[in-house]
Amino acid sequence: MGRNLQSGGRLRPVDLARAHGLSTQAVRNYEEAGILPPAGRTPHGYRTYTSVHAAALRAFLALLPGHGHRTAASIMREVNRGATDEAFRHIDESHAQLLDDRRTLHAVENALRDLEPATAREPGGTFIGPLADRLGIRPATLRKWERAGLVRPHRDPHTGYRVYDDAGVRDARLVHQLRRGGYLLEQITPLITQVHAAGGLEPLEGALTEWRRRLSDRARAMLSGAAELEAYLRERTPPPGTPL
Incomplete structure (x- = not known):
């Protein structure tokens, strides 16, 4: 994953924040919460991000409308620590809740x-x-x-x-x-x-x-979130056979 973290050039916190109308503090908070992977640091101690972090932020923001903040954050934390099966379990539970809500309606x-x-x-x-x-x-x-x-x-x-x-x-x-x-x-x-x-x-x-x-809005949001999460997983993981 080290090679991927260096791909796509360096991004500043403001670069990630501006793309989504966020504050730079919000980006830093997401990193500290484990929603984004750890940032790199310049020799002077400034945070630097990459395309992987940008993909992580897009995935989290896309997961929010369908799964809510707590579950979306849990999904991202599990992915970032390499526990994708746990992340998928959170997603499955969200879908099960949506199905239960449909049955109730x-x-x-x-x-x-x-x-x-x-x-x-x-x-x-x-x-x-x-x-x-x-x-x-x-x-x-x-x-x-x-x-x-x-x-x-x-x-x-x-x-x-x-x-x-x-x-x-x-x-x-x-x-x-x-x-x-x-x-x-x-x-x-x-x-x-x-x-x-x-x-x-x-x-x-x-x-x-x-x-x-x-x-219906939640269901569509879950589809959008799944697409962005899949894009993030691809960004994090080099294709088989890719030299490190």
Whole structure:
């Protein structure tokens, strides 16, 4: 690798920084963090970089949008210490997370599509027994969902009984649909949070469209990151038979 590090001429920190709109301090920070390989030094102690460092910086910045800072930095550190299998493991885990996110989105879309229209409720809200009967579950199941933060009934001020308003019934029906689809409570929690953030099921359609777009953007970013990482690996490693 020593020969490669000298190829392409010397580059100053400002040369790497300017090409990507970064500060020279950011380039130095990336080197200190192991994201870039160690720089050479002039007799006066100034850092010098090469085409290998430029390729490393391009790879890291391309990995960021698809994998996030922590994973992208871990990938680069593993590559720079020669542990490419570990780097590939980080990439595989990122792809697995993306696939899991796609499955989650698909589950939400299916649950919303299969959700039966709401039926009339009792004036002022629905108590736990009638709601459990309507869903075909036990009241204890609704209490379990409440402890998990998935449904949030309020208490009748006179009796202390749980009362489920329209939003509470909606959440219970959605949780029930997802549980029937085989999803665990901890997997359902972020979905219910998404419903609350969107302000209900109707505005959630726009949120789902945005969610789908972000997943597609991540997938494309992962492709771009993979291409730049492969270019960096080629820059680091001389082709077989190349004299050192």
